[in-house]
Amino acid sequence: MRHHGATAPAKGTTMALRAKRTGQPTINDVARLAGVSKKTVSRVINRSPLLGGATREKVEAVIAEIGYVPNPQARALALRHNFLIGLIHDNPNAQMVLNFQQGVLEAIRDTDFALVVRPLDRKSPRLLEDVRHFLERQRLYGVLLLPPLSENDELAALCRELGCNYVRMGSAKLDDPAHLVESNDRQAVAAAIGELAKMGHRRIGFVAGPAGFRSAHERQMGYRDAQAEHGLEQGAELVAVGDYTFDSGRAAGGVLLDSAPRPTAIFASNDEMAAAVLHAARERGIEVPGDLSIVGFDDTAIASHIWPPLTTVRWPIVAMARAAAMKLIRPEAAGEQPSLFLSDLIPRASAAPPRQSN
Amino acid sequence: MRHHGATAPAKGTTMALRAKRTGQPTINDVARLAGVSKKTVSRVINRSPLLGGATREKVEAVIAEIGYVPNPQARALALRHNFLIGLIHDNPNAQMVLNFQQGVLEAIRDTDFALVVRPLDRKSPRLLEDVRHFLERQRLYGVLLLPPLSENDELAALCRELGCNYVRMGSAKLDDPAHLVESNDRQAVAAAIGELAKMGHRRIGFVAGPAGFRSAHERQMGYRDAQAEHGLEQGAELVAVGDYTFDSGRAAGGVLLDSAPRPTAIFASNDEMAAAVLHAARERGIEVPGDLSIVGFDDTAIASHIWPPLTTVRWPIVAMARAAAMKLIRPEAAGEQPSLFLSDLIPRASAAPPRQSN
DNA sequence: CTGACTATGGAAACCGGTGTCACCATTGCC
DNA sequence: GGCAATGGTGACACCGGTTTCCATAGTCAG
Numbered sequence: 001m002r003h004h005g006a007t008a009p010a011k012g013t014t015m016a017l018r019a020k021r022t023g024q025p026t027i028n029d030v031a032r033l034a035g036v037s038k039k040t041v042s043r044v045i046n047r048s049p050l051l052g053g054a055t056r057e058k059v060e061a062v063i064a065e066i067g068y069v070p071n072p073q074a075r076a077l078a079l080r081h082n083f084l085i086g087l088i089h090d091n092p093n094a095q096m097v098l099n100f101q102q103g104v105l106e107a108i109r110d111t112d113f114a115l116v117v118r119p120l121d122r123k124s125p126r127l128l129e130d131v132r133h134f135l136e137r138q139r140l141y142g143v144l145l146l147p148p149l150s151e152n153d154e155l156a157a158l159c160r161e162l163g164c165n166y167v168r169m170g171s172a173k174l175d176d177p178a179h180l181v182e183s184n185d186r187q188a189v190a191a192a193i194g195e196l197a198k199m200g201h202r203r204i205g206f207v208a209g210p211a212g213f214r215s216a217h218e219r220q221m222g223y224r225d226a227q228a229e230h231g232l233e234q235g236a237e238l239v240a241v242g243d244y245t246f247d248s249g250r251a252a253g254g255v256l257l258d259s260a261p262r263p264t265a266i267f268a269s270n271d272e273m274a275a276a277v278l279h280a281a282r283e284r285g286i287e288v289p290g291d292l293s294i295v296g297f298d299d300t301a302i303a304s305h306i307w308p309p310l311t312t313v314r315w316p317i318v319a320m321a322r323a324a325a326m327k328l329i330r331p332e333a334a335g336e337q338p339s340l341f342l343s344d345l346i347p348r349a350s351a352a353p354p355r356q357s358n
Numbered sequence: 359m360r361h362h363g364a365t366a367p368a369k370g371t372t373m374a375l376r377a378k379r380t381g382q383p384t385i386n387d388v389a390r391l392a393g394v395s396k397k398t399v400s401r402v403i404n405r406s407p408l409l410g411g412a413t414r415e416k417v418e419a420v421i422a423e424i425g426y427v428p429n430p431q432a433r434a435l436a437l438r439h440n441f442l443i444g445l446i447h448d449n450p451n452a453q454m455v456l457n458f459q460q461g462v463l464e465a466i467r468d469t470d471f472a473l474v475v476r477p478l479d480r481k482s483p484r485l486l487e488d489v490r491h492f493l494e495r496q497r498l499y500g501v502l503l504l505p506p507l508s509e510n511d512e513l514a515a516l517c518r519e520l521g522c523n524y525v526r527m528g529s530a531k532l533d534d535p536a537h538l539v540e541s542n543d544r545q546a547v548a549a550a551i552g553e554l555a556k557m558g559h560r561r562i563g564f565v566a567g568p569a570g571f572r573s574a575h576e577r578q579m580g581y582r583d584a585q586a587e588h589g590l591e592q593g594a595e596l597v598a599v600g601d602y603t604f605d606s607g608r609a610a611g612g613v614l615l616d617s618a619p620r621p622t623a624i625f626a627s628n629d630e631m632a633a634a635v636l637h638a639a640r641e642r643g644i645e646v647p648g649d650l651s652i653v654g655f656d657d658t659a660i661a662s663h664i665w666p667p668l669t670t671v672r673w674p675i676v677a678m679a680r681a682a683a684m685k686l687i688r689p690e691a692a693g694e695q696p697s698l699f700l701s702d703l704i705p706r707a708s709a710a711p712p713r714q715s716n
Numbered sequence: 717c718t719g720a721c722t723a724t725g726g727a728a729a730c731c732g733g734t735g736t737c738a739c740c741a742t743t744g745c746c
Numbered sequence: 747g748g749c750a751a752t753g754g755t756g757a758c759a760c761c762g763g764t765t766t767c768c769a770t771a772g773t774c775a776g
Contacts, residue, residue, distance in 0.1 A: 037726045069494045074762035076431035094456035116472045136427040275663050282665045305633050307640045395756045432732035
């Protein structure tokens with residue numbers, strides 16, 4: 001692969017040789033060996049249609065022979081944009097983030113793009129400053145914003161200001177369709193709780209996500225919709241607030257389980273908190289699903305790893321991530337990807353009819 | 359892209375304006391406004407010690423005023439390396455990967471580096487080709503290799519061939535210290551099983567990781583060490599093999615639990631398989647820790663999220679990741695970071711003395 | 717047969733930084 | 747006071763691509 005100048009070097013090409021020694025072959029090497037100009041090689045690489053077949057084949061042969069790969073930094077400099085997609089998130093749920101990464105990577109497979117991850121602290125007062133710094137320094141091709149950061153309109157405004165493409169993931173119409181991949185959390189939660197109602201549950205508790213999160217709000221609205229539609233018991237004591245973390249979920253679950261009368265089912269706004277409610281139930285000797293049904297949201301790995309396996313709403317995050325990435329790198333083909341994704345209930349063992357049904 | 363020549367006003371000015379309009383201020387703008395040369399601005403940015411205080415302040419004032427940020431692509435082109443660190447992994451455990459990302463990000467905070475993630479399929483026949491393609495295209499500053507991929511010597515050889523810095527994470531002396539961050543899995547497992555022995559367990563099962571993995575091998579050696587040291591019962595029926603995934607762990611746990619006499623404790627080579635052993639126990643109505651103690655390895659989030667909370671060996675992956683990243687970006691300061699990390703046992707509720715001790 | 721038009725490819729400028737080296741102004745020293 | 751050593755600065759080439767502009771050959775219509 002490396003050509004050391006053992007073969008008779010052409011005249012006065014010390015420069016070219018030095019270049020070759022320090023790195024991989026450049027477009028100049030290809031041009032010289034193929035007997036054409038840089039520009040022609042560039043046209044071959046970029047599949048310009050204005051190129052004759054004979055020249056193209058000759059250049060391609062040389063490229064293959066010496067193993068030439070265009071330097072992405074040089075390309076980025078000339079094109080004024082690079083081939084990096086940023087993933088900006090602050091999510092306590094590892095599995096969700098990794099699933100999202102997986103979806104993005106599926107979308108950029110076989111392209112020149114790569115994925116740069118950038119977790120941030122949503123509570124930091126320097127959040128906007130950090131993002132600005134990140135975007136200005138890296139000059140990414142575009143960024144993907146994950147909830148809950150995606151719900152921050154200031155962040156989106158910052159992206160626009162800096163001229164950075166972006167797509168937001170959200171549970172509501174946060175932005176115009178070109179910048180949004182949306183899920184119908186509200187309907188999905190309502191449907192899931194509807195299933196609990198059909199099993200015979202009348203008193204259903206709800207562990208909400210943190211105030212100020214759009215996803216938390218939408219999911220809670222779904223809970224209210226179901227309460228109204230199925231005539232379920234209502235009351236402020238049926239709702240406890242968490243922040244999507246396990247610990248907060250355990251505390252919230254404890255509050256709900258210590259209230260009297262106790263709910264016969266609890267819906268938690270994500271799987272991690274649902275697992276924590278299960279913890280809280282076990283700490284109190286409450287049997288699941290015998291004495292208490294639990295339903296979560298996300299269908300991340302933890303849902304099937306705990307015992308009993310968690311009935312949960314599957315949030316199609318890999319597909320959503322793929323669609324979001326496609327919107328970013330091929331906006332002209334955005335129509336091929338849906339922008340609204342539907343979540344559906346995955347029945348497992350943590351939800352069952354209440355013991356004393358009726 | 360194609361401009362129709364019909365409207366062709368003064369071209370020279372158009373170009374200059376477009377250049378300024380499309381982008382942020384450049385080093386040339388700073389130089390002009392500060393009345394110095396590009397090179398001097400470059401010296402300010404790179405903290406060259408040869409700079410007069412007055413000039414430096416003047417340049418810094420201009421930089422702050424117009425909000426200049428160096429273009430990383432241009433820098434990368436001139437320096438012949440960029441500021442991207444690649445993370446190459448194929449790990450079924452999301453939490454572990456995310457913890458690792460966190461550690462790397464801690465190390466590169468306040469530097470110009472960014473993290474590019476690249477999951478791969480270790481079973482793919484195109485593995486080496488994929489990595490080669492990735493490294494050649496992105497021309498990263500360096501890469502970090504996570505187990506199990508880090509154990510692949512061909513991958514490391516490829517990095518060397520392509521002139522790419524790398525650091526491997528491993529459970530054994532896979533490489534020279536400059537390219538390795540190591541953990542003492544063998545001792546840690548031996549110590550953990552020693553604790554089970556001290557509780558009174560004599561018949562301890564072991565769920566091994568997949569054959570061919572160095573970490574799996576080291577952990578199993580630790581098991582054998584403990585058996586020998588504490589005079590524990592031995593036998594092929596006490597060992598079942600998994601592949602670090604939940605499903606494999608459930609199957610392996612089932613085999614161990616269906617054997618007679620049943621082990622009173624099981625050590626699983628990672629937390630995910632330990633959680634799966636717990637599943638298998640529950641499916642059989644076996645109480646944990648009453649009838650069966652379970653110990654895992656990693657101390658990822660799942661360990662504290664399942665019930666009962668899992669006694670496990672804490673693998674200090676965040677610290678290891680930080681150290682690995684430091685080795686990559688500041689090899690001269692590698693001495694400040696330890697290269698060998700010790701894992702210790704975190705006692706929780708899943709391990710207890712056997713019910714009929716003696 | 718000639719002029720216009722198209723297809724093709726090259727020279728040179730450009731993207732925005734860094735490295736090399738020469739230059740100048742001090743300063744230190746004898 | 748002269749000379750060397752030194753520190754600060756700028757001119758210019760370069761990194762490896764893309765783009766603009768232009769030259770040339772070939773084709774076709776009139």
